Each structure stands twice: as structure tokens, then as C-alpha cells.
Amino acid sequence: MIEVSDYTIHGWAAPGEERSRWYCSRLEEGHILFFPETPFDLPDEARAFLIGSRQTSATYHKNISFRPREGRVRGLERGTADERRLGGILAAYSQRVTRFSRAFLAPYTRGLQLDFASFRSVEERGRDLPLKQRNDLLHTDAFPTRPTNGNRILRIFTNLNPSEPRVWLTGEPFHVLAPRLAGDAGLDECAEAARSRWRPLRRALPRLASALRLPWLDRSPYDRFMLGFHDYLKANKVFQDSTMKSRWEFPPNSTWIVFTDSVPHAVLSGRFALEHTYIVSEDDLVLPDRSPREVLEKLCGAPLTN
Numbered sequence: 001m002i003e004v005s006d007y008t009i010h011g012w013a014a015p016g017e018e019r020s021r022w023y024c025s026r027l028e029e030g031h032i033l034f035f036p037e038t039p040f041d042l043p044d045e046a047r048a049f050l051i052g053s054r055q056t057s058a059t060y061h062k063n064i065s066f067r068p069r070e071g072r073v074r075g076l077e078r079g080t081a082d083e084r085r086l087g088g089i090l091a092a093y094s095q096r097v098t099r100f101s102r103a104f105l106a107p108y109t110r111g112l113q114l115d116f117a118s119f120r121s122v123e124e125r126g127r128d129l130p131l132k133q134r135n136d137l138l139h140t141d142a143f144p145t146r147p148t149n150g151n152r153i154l155r156i157f158t159n160l161n162p163s164e165p166r167v168w169l170t171g172e173p174f175h176v177l178a179p180r181l182a183g184d185a186g187l188d189e190c191a192e193a194a195r196s197r198w199r200p201l202r203r204a205l206p207r208l209a210s211a212l213r214l215p216w217l218d219r220s221p222y223d224r225f226m227l228g229f230h231d232y233l234k235a236n237k238v239f240q241d242s243t244m245k246s247r248w249e250f251p252p253n254s255t256w257i258v259f260t261d262s263v264p265h266a267v268l269s270g271r272f273a274l275e276h277t278y279i280v281s282e283d284d285l286v287l288p289d290r291s292p293r294e295v296l297e298k299l300c301g302a303p304l305t306n
């Protein structure tokens with residue numbers, strides 16, 4: 001973990017172009033960037049309202065989520081005054097954290113896509129969730145319904161809890177783990193699918209489906225592997241018990257940034273965290289040879305993205 005001391009809520013302490021690139025490289029190597037004080041504005045009334053919000057059902061919706069592009073909140077009762085106010089607060093949060101990420105991680109700005117934001121109001125310790133949804137087991141992130149085709153999942157977290165830390169475990173980054181575990185996790189099958197003579201047809205199907213306005217999930221061999229790897233790590237008791245781990249406590253009002261598709265992470269305890277997800281274009285990475293796609297393609301020798 002690297003503590004950031006030259007960027008605060010007031011911006012860079014000195015012209016930040018070089019520093020910005022350096023911080024991106026640290027992220028891509030698998031470090032967490034940590035801000036002891038949140039580097040963007042979160043008004044007190046927004047904090048108080050969020051802490052008072054309750055989810056409809058913590059089992060049906062894992063978190064309260066917000067989709068910036070549609071302005072839609074999920075996980076609260078529809079059409080209530082609370083839902084509208086929360087939508088406004090999360091929209092303002094999304095704008096501020098996005099402005100911050102563009103300034104702090106400038107090399108990613110060009111191809112940066114806003115994914116979802118979430119508010120995690122439920123205590124994580126002792127949460128009863130099905131295996132694949134458990135947060136307390138080390139895993140790398142992959143989204144079943146939003147394949148990235150080699151682009152990266154970057155997440156910014158803020159601990160809104162006024163008194164308790166949020167406690168995480170992290171493991172060795174993807175470029176260290178993959179040579180050891182990717183074979184067992186099914187890389188050969190994905191490489192075989194990538195080399196299949198039917199692949200040109202598979203690649204054409206999403207375009208055909210979209211021309212016919214049919215829903216079609218365009219999941220590349222890379223996305224299939226990453227989704228399988230998420231499940232593989234969670235189900236692998238030997239890995240969970242014996243892999244090298246670091247334990248982190250993120251204090252109240254701290255913020256941290258991490259590529260969650262390459263840094264295995266688990267949350268042990270804490271409630272009231274805000275999170276924003278971004279998709280970083282693979283073209284904007286400063287250390288492309290550390291990207292999971294590049295690591296996997298080197299291991300299997302097949303092109304995995306569409």
C-alpha cells in the first residue's frame with residue numbers, strides 16, 4: 001500500500017504529470033493507493049443521509065447501487081422520497097469522484113468509462129451470502145453481465161463510517177498468481193475456445209444480434225476466464241488458507257484505489273463504504289505487460305479478446 005501525500009482535496013501539491021503516471025504504474029503493479037483523508041468533497045449532510053439509509057433486502061441486492069449513465073438507484077424501495085434524494089447524493093458523489101480520478105490518474109482519462117457506484121451499508125462481518133457472492137473470501141473481480149474484453153476494473157472506495165475502520169485482506173497480484181494457478185483454473189479450455197475454427201462466427205454473432213436488436217452478451221475468452229477465476233479463487237480452500245496475505249485497516253474518512261481485477265481482495269469487517277467503479281481502457285495502461293490479458297496470453301499463446 002502506498003500512502004499519497006502530494007494530492008489532497010486541494011489538488012496536486014506541485015505540477016503532477018510525472019507523479020500521476022508513477023501512481024498509475026504503482027496501481028498496475030498491484031499496489032493500493034491510500035489517502036488518509038478523502039481527496040474530494042463529500043458534504044456532511046450527504047454523509048449523514050447515506051448512513052441513515054437502509055437497504056430493502058441485503059440478500060436480494062448486495063449493495064445500494066447507482067448507475068451514473070441512467071441516473072438510477074437500485075436496492076431501495078422504488079419511487080420513495082428516499083430513493084430520489086439518494087439518487088441525487090450518489091449522482092453528485094459520482095461527479096466529484098470522477099473529477100478527482102481524472103485529475104489524479106490523468107493517463108487514464110482518455111478512455112475512462114464510468115461503471116456503477118455503490119453504497120455498502122451492511123456490516124460485512126458475519127454476512128450470510130452464497131459462496132460466489134461472499135466478500136470475505138479473496139477474489140479478483142469480474143462482472144457476469146458487463147464483460148470488459150481486456151479493459152481493466154478500477155475501484156475507488158471511501159470509508160464513511162464515523163468510528164470503525166473497514167478491514168481488508170489482499171493477496172499477491174495477478175501477474176504473480178496466474179503462472180501458478182491459471183492452468184488449474186481453466187486457461188487451457190479458454191485458449192482452445194479462442195483457437196477454435198468457429199471463433200470468427202462467434203465474433204460475428206454479437207454484431208448480428210445487435211443489428212436484429214436482440215440481447216447478446218459479448219463475452220470473450222478473456223472474460224470467460226476472468227469470471228471463472230473469480231469463482232475458482234473463492235472455492236479454493238487451499239488457496240484461501242495458505243496464500244500470502246496482507247491485512248489492512250482503512251480508517252474513517254480514508255479513501256483507497258485499487259485495480260480489483262488483478263489484486264485479490266476480501267473484506268472482513270466494516271459498514272458504510274462508498275465505492276465507484278471505472279473501466280480503464282487497456283490502451284491507456286502505463287505498464288501493459290502487467291495487464292491480466294497480456295499475462296494470460298503470454299501463458300497460453302492464444303489471443304483472448306474479441
Ligand SMILES: [Fe+2]
Nearest residue numbers: 139140141260
Ligand atoms: Fe470484489
